[in-house]
Amino acid sequence: MKKILVIEDNAMVIKSLEFKLKKDGNDVTIAHDGREAMKLLKDNKYDLILTDLMLPFVTGNELISYIKKNTPDTPIIVLSTSTQENIIMDAFNMGVDDFITKPFSPNELSLRVKRLLIKN
Amino acid sequence: MGSNLSQFTEIASWFFLIYGSIIISGYLFTAIYSLIEIRDYKRRNNFEDDIALLQSLNLPAISILAPAFNEGLNIVENVRSLLTINYPSFEIVIINDGSSDNSMELLFAEYELEKKDILYHNFVETKDIKGIYKSKNKAFKNLTVVDKVNGGKADALNTGINICQNSVICCIDVDCILENDAMLKLIKPFLNNGNKVIASGGVIRVANSCVIEDGRIIEVKLPDTFVARVQVLEYFRAFLMGRMAWSRVDGLLLISGAFGMFDKQIVIEAGGYNTNTVGEDMELLVRMRRMMQERDEPYTVGFVPDPLCWTEVPQTWKVLQRQRNRWTRGTAETLWMHKKMMFNPKYKVLGMLSTPFWFFFEWLAPLIEFTGILFFIILFIFGQVSWQIFLTFFLAVYSFAILFSVTALFFEEYSFQQYKKPSYIFRLIGTAMLEPIIYHPVIMWSAVMGNFDLLRGKNSWGVMSRAGLSNPVKKQKK
Amino acid sequence: MFNFENFNFYLFLDSTPWIMKLNIFIALFFISLALIFFISIIWIRIFKIYRNEKKRKQQGLLIDFLNSYLFDEDFNKELEIKNFKENHLKTPLEIKVTIKEILHFHENLKGESARDLEVLFRNLGLVEFTLMDLDDGRWFTTARAINALSELSIEVPNDRIEAYLNESRNEVRQQSQLYFLKLAKEQPLKFLDKTVRPLTTWQQIYIENALKNFYKGPAPDFSQWLDHELTSVVEFSIRMIARYNQFENIPKLIPFLKSKNDTLKCEAINSLTNLEDTGLLELLIPDFSENSRIIKLQILEAVKQLGSYEDLKRVGAQLAPIDWELRIKYHNIEQGFLPEKKELIYSQFMLEKRFEI
Numbered sequence: 001m002k003k004i005l006v007i008e009d010n011a012m013v014i015k016s017l018e019f020k021l022k023k024d025g026n027d028v029t030i031a032h033d034g035r036e037a038m039k040l041l042k043d044n045k046y047d048l049i050l051t052d053l054m055l056p057f058v059t060g061n062e063l064i065s066y067i068k069k070n071t072p073d074t075p076i077i078v079l080s081t082s083t084q085e086n087i088i089m090d091a092f093n094m095g096v097d098d099f100i101t102k103p104f105s106p107n108e109l110s111l112r113v114k115r116l117l118i119k120n
Numbered sequence: 121m122g123s124n125l126s127q128f129t130e131i132a133s134w135f136f137l138i139y140g141s142i143i144i145s146g147y148l149f150t151a152i153y154s155l156i157e158i159r160d161y162k163r164r165n166n167f168e169d170d171i172a173l174l175q176s177l178n179l180p181a182i183s184i185l186a187p188a189f190n191e192g193l194n195i196v197e198n199v200r201s202l203l204t205i206n207y208p209s210f211e212i213v214i215i216n217d218g219s220s221d222n223s224m225e226l227l228f229a230e231y232e233l234e235k236k237d238i239l240y241h242n243f244v245e246t247k248d249i250k251g252i253y254k255s256k257n258k259a260f261k262n263l264t265v266v267d268k269v270n271g272g273k274a275d276a277l278n279t280g281i282n283i284c285q286n287s288v289i290c291c292i293d294v295d296c297i298l299e300n301d302a303m304l305k306l307i308k309p310f311l312n313n314g315n316k317v318i319a320s321g322g323v324i325r326v327a328n329s330c331v332i333e334d335g336r337i338i339e340v341k342l343p344d345t346f347v348a349r350v351q352v353l354e355y356f357r358a359f360l361m362g363r364m365a366w367s368r369v370d371g372l373l374l375i376s377g378a379f380g381m382f383d384k385q386i387v388i389e390a391g392g393y394n395t396n397t398v399g400e401d402m403e404l405l406v407r408m409r410r411m412m413q414e415r416d417e418p419y420t421v422g423f424v425p426d427p428l429c430w431t432e433v434p435q436t437w438k439v440l441q442r443q444r445n446r447w448t449r450g451t452a453e454t455l456w457m458h459k460k461m462m463f464n465p466k467y468k469v470l471g472m473l474s475t476p477f478w479f480f481f482e483w484l485a486p487l488i489e490f491t492g493i494l495f496f497i498i499l500f501i502f503g504q505v506s507w508q509i510f511l512t513f514f515l516a517v518y519s520f521a522i523l524f525s526v527t528a529l530f531f532e533e534y535s536f537q538q539y540k541k542p543s544y545i546f547r548l549i550g551t552a553m554l555e556p557i558i559y560h561p562v563i564m565w566s567a568v569m570g571n572f573d574l575l576r577g578k579n580s581w582g583v584m585s586r587a588g589l590s591n592p593v594k595k596q597k598k
Numbered sequence: 599m600f601n602f603e604n605f606n607f608y609l610f611l612d613s614t615p616w617i618m619k620l621n622i623f624i625a626l627f628f629i630s631l632a633l634i635f636f637i638s639i640i641w642i643r644i645f646k647i648y649r650n651e652k653k654r655k656q657q658g659l660l661i662d663f664l665n666s667y668l669f670d671e672d673f674n675k676e677l678e679i680k681n682f683k684e685n686h687l688k689t690p691l692e693i694k695v696t697i698k699e700i701l702h703f704h705e706n707l708k709g710e711s712a713r714d715l716e717v718l719f720r721n722l723g724l725v726e727f728t729l730m731d732l733d734d735g736r737w738f739t740t741a742r743a744i745n746a747l748s749e750l751s752i753e754v755p756n757d758r759i760e761a762y763l764n765e766s767r768n769e770v771r772q773q774s775q776l777y778f779l780k781l782a783k784e785q786p787l788k789f790l791d792k793t794v795r796p797l798t799t800w801q802q803i804y805i806e807n808a809l810k811n812f813y814k815g816p817a818p819d820f821s822q823w824l825d826h827e828l829t830s831v832v833e834f835s836i837r838m839i840a841r842y843n844q845f846e847n848i849p850k851l852i853p854f855l856k857s858k859n860d861t862l863k864c865e866a867i868n869s870l871t872n873l874e875d876t877g878l879l880e881l882l883i884p885d886f887s888e889n890s891r892i893i894k895l896q897i898l899e900a901v902k903q904l905g906s907y908e909d910l911k912r913v914g915a916q917l918a919p920i921d922w923e924l925r926i927k928y929h930n931i932e933q934g935f936l937p938e939k940k941e942l943i944y945s946q947f948m949l950e951k952r953f954e955i
């Protein structure tokens with residue numbers, strides 16, 4: 001079972017991701033905001049991290065930078081409303097592996113998660 | 121002597137009666153206008169989603185300017201919280217206004233700052249800049265910290281205006297707590313208008329006693345202290361009733377210094393914040409509006425009634441008195457500097473409605489009230505007080521004060537209902553009943569003292585009257 | 599003062615001066631108004647508590663229901679929909695919350711899941727309710743209903759919506775425009791031909807969003823609105839030509855570089871820059887100095903994107919020493935062209951600044 005950390009503040013999106021990823025046979029942990037995520041990241045190791053960029057307390061960017069500093073090999077997928085090129089470029093420059101924009105297709109997301117998990 | 125006095129009493133009574141009725145009808149109009157405006161606002165905004173906005177390339181980039189003076193205690197959390205604002209493109213400029221505490225060191229360590237050579241020009245004259253810093257960490261790309269020689273809030277904001285990169289600026293207090301969609305909401309007037317929007321203001325809420333964690337409101341609570349609780353009512357009245365109505369007739373004269381958005385170019389053309397007044401927030405907006413009117417360019421000032429910004433209000437009588445004293449001076453100074461506008465049809469709503477209103481009801485009201493009390497004391501000394509008339513008069517005024525507060529409370533219940541606990545209503549009503557007796561006299565006295573202090577400090581008055589619109593860019597240094 | 603024991607109200611009323619009567623009358627009036635408001639507050643509070651509780655329950659129910667419906671293969675769709683319809687769609691509030699929640703899900707999802715939600719919306723019989731809202735008569739209910747229909751791509755006979763295209767309320771008009779846009783098979787922006795009111799930035803954002811995320815037909819040729827009477831429509835079209843990479847329309851944008859209207863000129867420069875039109879700078883640089891501040895800034899931006907250091911210097915020669923804003927932009931671009939001279943440029947600028955103040 002792969003451990004996935006989902007960092008997201010929209011209750012509806014959380015439920016859907018949790019439902020879908022658990023159905024795919026993953027061990028899913030949820031962080032509802034950046035601060036909670038930071039705490040989880042300090043004490044745990046994950047096989048994959050799925051994060052939003054606009055989060056309460058701590059931004060997605062700060063989380064990404066923290067993950068890249070401490071566990072650079074953990075793959076990161078960003079799930080964000082932003083479609084602006086510069087925001088996406090910034091995320092890739094910080095080392096994220098994939099960028100999915102909202103509205104998202106849960107099936108496609110599940111595929112991309114699987115692909116990254118196999119690669120690593 | 122006796123008949124002279126009774127004639128005088130008669131005239132004075134009439135005067136107070138007429139003045140009172142004008143105030144009351146003014147308030148009634150305000151209430152009705154506000155109700156319509158709030159209802160409309162609620163209806164307009166109940167089906168649109170923000171996704172289109174967040175994905176848009178057309179939203180103007182914003183520079184959030186936050187001056188900080190000895191904020192070391194919370195500055196790291198406050199900055200982190202500002203960074204989490206929901207908006208596609210923004211920068212945060214923290215202006216350290218010569219703090220004597222360790223604010224700079226804290227920011228340096230937490231956000232991995234390094235000195236950057238950034239080109240800037242003093243479009244508005246300011247005190248010297250010691251250094252401009254950016255983060256080495258890409259995650260904090262949109263953070264800029266400016267370290268400067270102390271010069272006061274207005275000067276710090278002007279420094280931010282000179283250095284920031286974007287054409288729309290949002291001036292805030294670094295310790296105020298913003299809702300995460302604050303910028304998306306505040307920018308709306310800029311997008312949704314045919315005329316040029318030069319500024320938009322938002323509602324300030326009272327944060328005292330609320331549960332706050334890392335720069336975010338977790339639970340809204342009613343303040344524990346009476347002083348702060350009355351201000352909850354005051355803010356309802358001022359924002360939900362007052363400014364909402366003024367915004368409907370496009371006559372807003374004040375956008376709170378704690379939270380307002382401006383078109384940077386217009387601010388620069390108007391000369392930036394005035395460092396010689398304690399009412400720099402009101403003065404700036406009045407000057408910007410005056411400039412636009414004199415240029416004969418169509419423009420608007422927007423206002424957003426959602427609760428977007430929370431701030432700590434004074435908890436003690438002493439601090440409160442100091443604040444109100446300052447507000448009075450700010451109002452008086454601003455009105456004096458722009459006295460030319462008053463009753464001047466050239467300035468339309470501003471000249472015929474807004475400035476006279478501020479003059480007669482905001483500035484003059486406490487003085488008239490104070491005179492009324494002096495008058496009462498004189499009558500008392502001469503044994504001329506008709507207690508029955510006095511008591512009924514007091515009852516009428518008192519019941520009006522209650523009605524006014526209850527109406528404001530009704531607006532809040534109807535619109536945003538931030539105070540969820542049912543017991544809060546009763547506490548607020550209780551507060552409203554005590555306010556006219558306990559709180560109001562203190563406020564009135566602070567206002568009187570503010571005017572007194574203003575007259576006493578003739579020097580600063582003299583400097584100020586020279587630094588008006590006539591020579592806006594090159595302002596006198598203190 | 600008062601003798602309460604033998605107080606006679608009528609006598610009191612007769613003997614009191616008019617001013618007292620007036621005061622008492624006013625006080626009573628205010629107090630009764632205050633009481634009315636107070637009662638309304640309590641009433642609203644009770645009502646809201648009751649309603650929010652119901653809302654919360656329904657939302658909780660829906661999150662589970664919708665997730666199972668969307669992602670659980672073992673979910674007996676037919677039966678569960680029937681159940682939900684019978685037990686949880688009885689009151690107007692339940693219906694309202696359900697519509698809102700499905701919309702909220704739909705906003706965040708695309709692909710197969712979004713299609714599933716649209717089917718669910720129909721199967722729950724919510725289309726009928728939305729149509730009832732449409733005819734409700736209050737503008738905000740109508741606007742909300744049109745919004746729901748277009749979000750979920752639910753087609754209704756055209757004449758049901760067409761009537762609202764010329765509504766006096768801005769919001770209704772906007773929603774009906776978006777409806778036709780989102781559901782169009784082709785020519786999604788036909789309504790622009792008939793538009794007589796300026797498009798606000800706000801409207802432009804939503805139109806663009808609907809075009810990109812909802813409309814599925816071929817992209818319209820935006821050049822057809824370049825001679826529209828409204829500046830805002832022309833501005834929008836110029837921008838869209840670049841967003842949709844309509845290189846064939848470049849020649850039609852060139853004339854706007856001579857436009858007297860700064861908004862259009864600025865937008866044209868911006869679009870041609872994004873389309874990487876090679877001839878652009880030659881048309882702009884020679885009479886750079888004759889432009890307004892906004893245009894000058896935009897030209898500098900074009901030089902940054904498309905030009906060389908030589909181009910930049912030609913613009914620099916036309917800058918006045920006191921054009922601080924432009925000079926800062928100029929030097930920033932210069933630093934980009936000459937990264938090795940970054941510090942030199944900075945200190946040179948600061949030096950000039952010091953002596954000119």
